[in-house]
Amino acid sequence: MASSSTSVVVSNKEKENKNTKKVTLKSSDGESFEVDESVAMESQTIKHIIEDGHYSSLALSLSVKTTMASSSTSVVVSNKEKENKNTKKVTLKSSDGESFEVDESVAMESQTIKHIIEDGCANNEIPLPNVTSGILSRVIEYCKKHKEAAGESEPSVTSYTSNSTTNPLTEWDTEFVKVDQNTLFDLILAANYLDIKGLLDLTCKTVADMMKGKTPQEIRETFHIKNDYTPEEEAEVRKENQWAFE
Amino acid sequence: MEENTLDLLSSLPDEILGRIISFLPSESALQTSFLSTRWASLWNTVLVQHGTTEAAVTAISEFLTHFDELNPLRQPRRLQYHFGKGSANILLATIAANNKLHMELSTGKQEFQKQFDWQLGLNHQSLTDQPSSSSFFVKTLFLKSVGFQSKEAVSSIVSNFQFLESLKIIECNGLQTLEIDSSPRLKSLTIFDCPQLKSLFIRSLKLRSFRYRGLLPRLLTENHFNLKDAMLDFRQGPCDNSFGSNDFDPSLLTIKNAEILTLCKWTFEFYRLKELWWIDNSSEGYNSDALISFLKLCPALEQLFVTVDTKSYSMPITTTYSKKVARHSKLEHLKVVKLVGFTNEEDELLLAVHLTKLAVKELLIIATADGICLRSLVKVHLYQPKLNQTHVKYTHNYKFVEENGDINELCVNHAHMGL
Numbered sequence: 001m002a003s004s005s006t007s008v009v010v011s012n013k014e015k016e017n018k019n020t021k022k023v024t025l026k027s028s029d030g031e032s033f034e035v036d037e038s039v040a041m042e043s044q045t046i047k048h049i050i051e052d053g054h055y056s057s058l059a060l061s062l063s064v065k066t067t068m069a070s071s072s073t074s075v076v077v078s079n080k081e082k083e084n085k086n087t088k089k090v091t092l093k094s095s096d097g098e099s100f101e102v103d104e105s106v107a108m109e110s111q112t113i114k115h116i117i118e119d120g121c122a123n124n125e126i127p128l129p130n131v132t133s134g135i136l137s138r139v140i141e142y143c144k145k146h147k148e149a150a151g152e153s154e155p156s157v158t159s160y161t162s163n164s165t166t167n168p169l170t171e172w173d174t175e176f177v178k179v180d181q182n183t184l185f186d187l188i189l190a191a192n193y194l195d196i197k198g199l200l201d202l203t204c205k206t207v208a209d210m211m212k213g214k215t216p217q218e219i220r221e222t223f224h225i226k227n228d229y230t231p232e233e234e235a236e237v238r239k240e241n242q243w244a245f246e
Numbered sequence: 247m248e249e250n251t252l253d254l255l256s257s258l259p260d261e262i263l264g265r266i267i268s269f270l271p272s273e274s275a276l277q278t279s280f281l282s283t284r285w286a287s288l289w290n291t292v293l294v295q296h297g298t299t300e301a302a303v304t305a306i307s308e309f310l311t312h313f314d315e316l317n318p319l320r321q322p323r324r325l326q327y328h329f330g331k332g333s334a335n336i337l338l339a340t341i342a343a344n345n346k347l348h349m350e351l352s353t354g355k356q357e358f359q360k361q362f363d364w365q366l367g368l369n370h371q372s373l374t375d376q377p378s379s380s381s382f383f384v385k386t387l388f389l390k391s392v393g394f395q396s397k398e399a400v401s402s403i404v405s406n407f408q409f410l411e412s413l414k415i416i417e418c419n420g421l422q423t424l425e426i427d428s429s430p431r432l433k434s435l436t437i438f439d440c441p442q443l444k445s446l447f448i449r450s451l452k453l454r455s456f457r458y459r460g461l462l463p464r465l466l467t468e469n470h471f472n473l474k475d476a477m478l479d480f481r482q483g484p485c486d487n488s489f490g491s492n493d494f495d496p497s498l499l500t501i502k503n504a505e506i507l508t509l510c511k512w513t514f515e516f517y518r519l520k521e522l523w524w525i526d527n528s529s530e531g532y533n534s535d536a537l538i539s540f541l542k543l544c545p546a547l548e549q550l551f552v553t554v555d556t557k558s559y560s561m562p563i564t565t566t567y568s569k570k571v572a573r574h575s576k577l578e579h580l581k582v583v584k585l586v587g588f589t590n591e592e593d594e595l596l597l598a599v600h601l602t603k604l605a606v607k608e609l610l611i612i613a614t615a616d617g618i619c620l621r622s623l624v625k626v627h628l629y630q631p632k633l634n635q636t637h638v639k640y641t642h643n644y645k646f647v648e649e650n651g652d653i654n655e656l657c658v659n660h661a662h663m664g665l
Contacts, residue, residue, distance in 0.1 A: 185254045192262055204262065207255070208269035216280040223255040228282050237279065237286060243388050243414075244276055244342035 023050065090117065091125040092140070098133035099125060102140055109143035111195035130193045135186045138176075142199050145172060177206045181223070256284050263288060264319035272343035275318055292324040292338075299329050302399040303406065306339060310384070313341050335396050345385035349403070351396040359420030361442060362394035366401060368410055368428040386412040393420055412455075415440070426450060444485050456500070461485035462513070467500065476501045477508040514543055521549045527558035580605045585613040591646075598623050599644050613646055621646035 021037040025046070041047040088104035092113070107126075108114040116126055128136060149169055177184065184203060191199035211219050220227055229237065258266075267275050267288075279286040297305055309325045327337040340348045384407040392400050392415070404410075412434040415424070423445040426435065434455040435448065443460060449468040457477035462484045478501070501507060522544060524537055541547065583601055588594035598611045602623070611623040626643045 181254060185258065188258065188262060192259075200262075200265065204266045205269045207266045211266075211270060211278070212274070216277055219278075220281060224251050224253045225256055225281050225285075226253060228284075229280075233283075234280070241276060241279065241342075243348055244340075244346060245273075 092136060093125045093127045094131055094133035094136040095129050096133050098136070100133075100136060100140055102144070103147075106140070106143045106147045109147055109196055109198075110139075111197075113194065128194070131190045132186070135183070135190050138183075138187065139190050139194065139196070139199065142176060143196065145169065145176075146198055173202055177202060256282065260288060260319075264317065267319055268317040272315060272318065276342060288319055289323065291322040292326050293322040294326045294328075296328045296333055299335075299399045302327060302329055302337065303402050306337075306403050307406065309339065310341070310347070315343070318343070329399065330395055335399075337396065337399065345383055345409075346388070347384045347386070348388040348390070349400065350390040351392050351400070353393065353395060360394045361420050361422045362397060363423040363425075364392070364397050364401075364418075364421060365425045366427070367405055368407070368413070368426070368432060383407075383409040385409055386414075388414045388416070389418075390416050392418045412436075414438070418443075423447070453500075457508075471500055472502075473500045473504050475506045476504050478510065478513065479508055480510045480513055483512075511543070516544045517546055519544045519547055521551075522547055523551045523553070525553045525555060525558055527555060527560045576606045577601075577604050578606050580609060581607055583609060583611045585611070587615065588613065589615075595644065595646065598646070602644070612649070620649040622649045623647075 022034050023037050023040050023046075025033045025035060025040060027033070037050065041050065089101050090104050090107045090113070092100045092102065092107065094100070104117065108117065113126060131139070146169065177187075179187070184206060188200065188203045188207070191203060210222060214222065219225065227234075255263075263285075267278060270278070276289065279289045293309065295305055305325070305327050312321050313323065314320045323341045325337075325339045327339070329335050329337065334353050336352050338350045338352070340350075342348065387404065387407060387410055389400060389404075409431065410428075411431055413426075413428075413432060414436040416436075416438040418440045420442055421440045422442050424437070424440075424443060425447040426449065428450045430452040432450050433452060434457075435450065435453055436455075436457040437443070437446070438457070438459045440460055443463050445464040445466070446458075447466045447468070448456075451471060453471045454473060455475040456473050457475075457479075459477070459479040461482045462480040464485075524540075526537060537552065541550070580601070583598070585594055585598065588597075594613055598613065601611065602609050609623075613621045613623070623644055624647045626645055
């Protein structure tokens with residue numbers, strides 16, 4: 001029983017992140033158990049050994065027999081499982097009635113939602129009457145991705161002002177905003193309403209990039225802006241502002 | 247997916263449009279004001295203040311400091327400052343990208359503008375103990391309609407601009423004499439359309455560009471400076487009829503090495519010249535072009551003495567091109583010619599053909615009478631077959647053909663005209 005539960009957990013963890021550090025615990029009768037370092041650190045003893053660096057990646061001799069070792073491992077593992085199950089979640093409800101369950105930490109990427117939660121006003125669901133389900137699911141996608149990348153720290157701060165070639169999310173972000181204008185503007189409004197600075201900057205910069213290098217007439221065509229200047233008015237405005245372009 | 251023809255962009259709230267604009271390069275951000283009136287209104291918030299003449303300096307200073315260049319819509323880019331007796335004087339200051347500031351003065355009533363003299367000292371230590379705390383460094387300044395009531399306020403404001411590189415003064419009614427005393431930072435000075443200006447005194451060491459349009463005033467320059475770019479549009483004539491050519495001499499010195507010039511023929515006429523001794527050099531055959539051209543500027547000439555000295559110095563550029571006898575010198579580098587305002591088409595065509603023959607390169611010649619309709623010179627091949635001959639002869643004639651192209655594509659903008 002013990003062995004089988006150990007193997008189940010390990011393979012799940014494997015799926016999630018292949019890069020998690022692992023340690024191998026070797027029982028006194030020679031059987032080896034490979035576990036995630038974080039899981040093994042549930043044991044203070046092992047934790048100290050690891051922190052002191054007195055081990056190689058292969059062997060941690062434990063003076064515990066196999067069955068005992070396995071059983072304690074399984075206990076450790078299942079504790080961690082339980083802990084993970086306790087990650088707080090919130091439910092966001094879109095304007096068209098669809099509900100989305102997300103980790104609280106992901107939802108808190110939105111300052112608006114953060115305030116609602118902190119004020120204790122989030123009971124069952126947080127209704128978002130200004131955001132449709134299609135847009136909300138995209139927003140959640142963005143928040144998830146950026147939260148993952150930021151780790152356990154405060155809401156991720158992504159700067160779009162510099163040429164972020166060093167930012168690994170740049171490519172993902174670029175793909176994320178390859179959408180039609182309708183969707184793009186809905187994302188802007190949602191990011192504004194939900195107060196998600198990173199998403200707002202990303203979408204606004206995308207619009208700005210669509211305007212860069214174009215003449216006013218070309219910009220009008222791209223965005224279907226109606227020119228409501230009379231020719232005289234337009235000439236007047238250009239003349240007034242000519243100095244600014246000299 | 248239905249075709250989207252709605253203007254969703256303009257319906258976004260102001261703050262969001264401001265954020266989008268903050269991602270545009272600052273030079274072109276203001277162009278969004280041309281999109282529609284809704285976009286223009288984003289740029290036209292005005293901060294209105296009232297105060298004393300003395301407090302104007304501080305008001306401008308604070309206004310400049312608060313402006314956020316990276317986010318140009320966050321703070322108003324215009325300040326309307328009311329000052330003076332009965333708050334009748336209004337200073338409208340507008341900020342633009344690349345450290346430009348435009349200040350326009352007006353008085354409530356359209357009074358007769360009293361004549362006044364103005365001494366503008368730039369880049370001096372300000373006389374008050376106002377520290378220049380402005381973090382926005384004005385590099386280019388436009389002053390419009392400064393009058394006798396506002397000159398003091400403007401002077402103190404301007405003397406704080408320690409990094410000023412370019413100054414443009416336009417349409418100052420009543421301005422009689424102008425004295426500009428500046429530091430070596432000032433590189434460019436432009437004075438347009440000040441109708442009463444009689445005397446202009448420039449004390450400026452490193453001026454590289456000088457542009458003037460209006461009646462020719464008395465021009466005094468304390469230090470000699472070498473202009474790269476000069477526009478001397480004195481087509482309205484001298485400001486008083488006792489024009490003496492020695493008043494214009496200092497300007498001649500300054501433009502000798504210019505790369506771009508605008509000139510009026512009359513300022514270069516030697517209208518009193520009766521007797522001329524001309525020393526020229528000659529390399530393998532005398533070239534009379536320069537002399538002939540000069541003679542055309544001497545309408546009163548009575549006696550001419552020409553000396554040809556083969557050892558006489560000649561500017562290196564003119565002697566390198568050809569060893570053969572060249573009776574008429576060519577314009578080696580001429581590429582583009584634009585003829586404006588000719589009333590007689592024959593004259594226009596004659597000059598154009600003449601220039602074509604003088605040029606070495608393939609010449610683009612464009613003519614226009616009204617600035618809108620363009621014609622360019624083309625060769626017309628007349629095919630003349632001769633009987634009983636194996637080769638045929640073409641003669642070239644020329645004519646002007648209408649162009650539909652954009653004037654800006656056909657030839658570059660004149661650096662001066664159209665300002």
